[in-house]
Amino acid sequence: MTRVIVIGAGPAGLAAAASASAAGADVVLVDEGERVGGQFWRHHPDFTDPRLQHQLGRFGTLRAALGSVRMLSSTSVWRVENFPLRVHVLTGPTDAANRQGETLEADAIVVATGAHDRVLPVPGWTLPGVTSAGAAQALAKRDALTLGERTVVAGAGPFLLPVAQSIAILGGEVAEVVEAASISTIVRGWGAKAWQLTAAAGKAGELGSYVASLAQHRTPYRFGSAVTRIHGSDAVEAVTVQRIDPQWRPIAGTERTVECDSVALGHGFTPRLETAIQFGCEISSTRFVTVDSQQQTSVAGVYAAGEITGIGGADAALAEGEIAGLAAAGIPGADLRYRSPLAARRRMRAFAARLDVHGIRPGWTAWLDDDTIVCRCESVRKASIDEYAGVSSRGMRLATRAGLGACQGRTCGRSVEDIVGACQPGQGSDSRPVFDNRPVLSSVRIGELAALSDLAAPPSPASTPTTVADTPTTDSAGGS
Amino acid sequence: MSISIRFDGDELQGRDGATIAGVLLANGQRTWRDAQGAERGIFCGIGICQDCILTVNGVEGVRACQRPACDGDVIERETSA
Numbered sequence: 001m002t003r004v005i006v007i008g009a010g011p012a013g014l015a016a017a018a019s020a021s022a023a024g025a026d027v028v029l030v031d032e033g034e035r036v037g038g039q040f041w042r043h044h045p046d047f048t049d050p051r052l053q054h055q056l057g058r059f060g061t062l063r064a065a066l067g068s069v070r071m072l073s074s075t076s077v078w079r080v081e082n083f084p085l086r087v088h089v090l091t092g093p094t095d096a097a098n099r100q101g102e103t104l105e106a107d108a109i110v111v112a113t114g115a116h117d118r119v120l121p122v123p124g125w126t127l128p129g130v131t132s133a134g135a136a137q138a139l140a141k142r143d144a145l146t147l148g149e150r151t152v153v154a155g156a157g158p159f160l161l162p163v164a165q166s167i168a169i170l171g172g173e174v175a176e177v178v179e180a181a182s183i184s185t186i187v188r189g190w191g192a193k194a195w196q197l198t199a200a201a202g203k204a205g206e207l208g209s210y211v212a213s214l215a216q217h218r219t220p221y222r223f224g225s226a227v228t229r230i231h232g233s234d235a236v237e238a239v240t241v242q243r244i245d246p247q248w249r250p251i252a253g254t255e256r257t258v259e260c261d262s263v264a265l266g267h268g269f270t271p272r273l274e275t276a277i278q279f280g281c282e283i284s285s286t287r288f289v290t291v292d293s294q295q296q297t298s299v300a301g302v303y304a305a306g307e308i309t310g311i312g313g314a315d316a317a318l319a320e321g322e323i324a325g326l327a328a329a330g331i332p333g334a335d336l337r338y339r340s341p342l343a344a345r346r347r348m349r350a351f352a353a354r355l356d357v358h359g360i361r362p363g364w365t366a367w368l369d370d371d372t373i374v375c376r377c378e379s380v381r382k383a384s385i386d387e388y389a390g391v392s393s394r395g396m397r398l399a400t401r402a403g404l405g406a407c408q409g410r411t412c413g414r415s416v417e418d419i420v421g422a423c424q425p426g427q428g429s430d431s432r433p434v435f436d437n438r439p440v441l442s443s444v445r446i447g448e449l450a451a452l453s454d455l456a457a458p459p460s461p462a463s464t465p466t467t468v469a470d471t472p473t474t475d476s477a478g479g480s
Numbered sequence: 481m482s483i484s485i486r487f488d489g490d491e492l493q494g495r496d497g498a499t500i501a502g503v504l505l506a507n508g509q510r511t512w513r514d515a516q517g518a519e520r521g522i523f524c525g526i527g528i529c530q531d532c533i534l535t536v537n538g539v540e541g542v543r544a545c546q547r548p549a550c551d552g553d554v555i556e557r558e559t560s561a
Contacts (some may be wrong), residue, residue, distance in 0.1 A: 018549055032527065032546075034548065039526060042526075044497055045497075046495075046497055047495070047497065047498070093547060094527075094542065094543055094546075095536075095539070095541055095543055095546070095547065096539065096540040096542075097539045099512040116526060116528045117522065117524065123516060124516060126515075126520065127518075128519050128520065128521035129509045129510065129511045130521075130523070131521075131522060131523055131524070131525060131528075132523060132525065132526075133528065134524065134525060134526055135522060135523060135524050135525025135545070136523075136525070137503075138525035138526050139502070139505070139522075139525055140544070141500050142499060142502070143499055143501070143502030143505070143506075145505055145506060147505065147510075147521075147522070180500060213496040229511065234519060235511075235521075236518075299552065356512075368560075370493045376515070376520075376523070376529065377515070377529075377530065377531075379515060379516040379518075405530075406530035406533065406541075407528060407529050407530045407531075410528050410529065411523075411524070411529045443530075443541070
């Protein structure tokens with residue numbers, strides 16, 4: 001029986017686990033969360049307002065299909081190996097001191113680690129009351145909470161819509177939604193080859209509900225604008241909203257002040273690549289995992305699905321996951337079971353291509369001051385990043401400490417790269433810092449590592465190429 | 481169902497099943513950590529940024545947005561050195 005490990009239980013991972021299991025594979029599904037569903041289906045059985053959830057029917061079907069799948073929830077993958085395929089995990093309450101270690105072996109792996117919000121720094125963004133757009137959504141879904149009473153939702157892309165709707169449903173006021181893309185850019189991008197979108201008609205219904213919600217609450221929606229400064233002494237008191245040009249440079253003289261006590265920022269998403277990178281998977285120049293038509297990566301036996309192969313939303317992730325699960329279970333490409341998900345993937349990729357109009361433009365760095373904190377963990381300011389713009393990734397980290405804090409550059413890495421790029425026009429992407437190469441994939445306490453080494457079988461060079469002793473401990477900062 | 485946790489000595493009531501961040505926020509507590517002198521609150525909400533860490537029952541570095549609150553938990557702020 002083919003042994004398949006699926007890493008991540010969002011839409012892509014659930015679809016992969018379900019299809020691999022249905023195809024006869026012995027499946028283990030590993031996820032950090034307490035419950036399956038990922039960010040898209042993040043929920044709590046008692047707290048989540050059903051109006052915040054989409055495609056619950058599909059979620060129910062997938063959950064029901066996991067009957068013979070071994071589920072490892074509240075489980076962090078901290079290291080993987082690609083020959084043989086191995087996944088090292090720790091199971092237990094979040095960040096507890098004595099989680100249970102286990103090493104899983106497989107014939108095939110599906111990496112479905114998803115994405116998290118990309119948030120561009122802005123002066124004042126470390127003030128209490130400023131969160132990622134994803135945090136506003138997560139708090140709404142998981143804890144039925146809004147952070148403040150009056151929120152500005154700002155950034156780029158269609159995700160701002162459900163965030164605004166969630167806040168409104170829970171009784172919060174959305175002062176404004178501020179979208180960086182201009183209305184003409186959006187019309188050009190979304191209007192081109194519109195017939196391709198009719199196949200994604202379900203999206204239109206979802207969009208309609210968001211627009212209706214905005215209209216019902218009379219929420220202003222500003223295009224071609226950005227929050228370029230957040231004001232407050234101890235917490236958020238107001239923001240400056242400013243027009244920006246097509247390169248996202250602020251236009252002087254267009255500043256407006258909007259009073260609020262919360263700001264939710266989201267400038268699209270960045271894939272969580274570290275697991276795929278540790279497996280040795282090829283990463284494209286646009287920084288996604290490279291896959292073939294069956295979602296196979298460049299590494300034998302390792303498949304990737306969902307947002308790590310390109311930002312496309314839950315429907316694309318579901319289709320990719322289903323394909324990856326079948327392939328990981330060893331189903332040949334000519335099998336009829338691929339037809340439906342392949343067609344769905346084609347439709348949703350046409351939809352996903354439209355998201356480019358909301359893509360981050362390099363001029364955003366013009367809204368930073370020298371004093372603006374870029375790396376939140378280590379409070380590294382923009383001037384320091386500028387000062388070391390010419391050095392290597394490692395040199396940047398050591399000299400400024402940007403990316404060396406508890407989050408290991410997950411929040412600031414891409415921004416540091418942008419700032420460095422802004423300082424050195426013409427420099428190729430290959431020479432920029434790359435923050436996603438992390439020897440330890442999640443926070444592990446030194447004591448947990450020590451306990452694992454006590455339990456480990458006597459080392460044999462062939463089967464344990466990586467020992468605990470030579471595991472770098474830099475990523476343990478958040479947990480030890 | 482209600483639970484009770486202690487936060488820096490104060491007793492806070494929360495809903496059973498809520499995260500620690502959920503209980504703190506519902507009690508009007510928007511920050512529980514400082515970094516280089518400035519107050520910090522919850523930021524990413526999904527376990528990525530580690531800006532919401534605190535000490536739970538003596539164990540440091542627990543992400544408040546990810547850990548469900550349990551009745552009787554003793555929560556303490558963490559202060560940067």
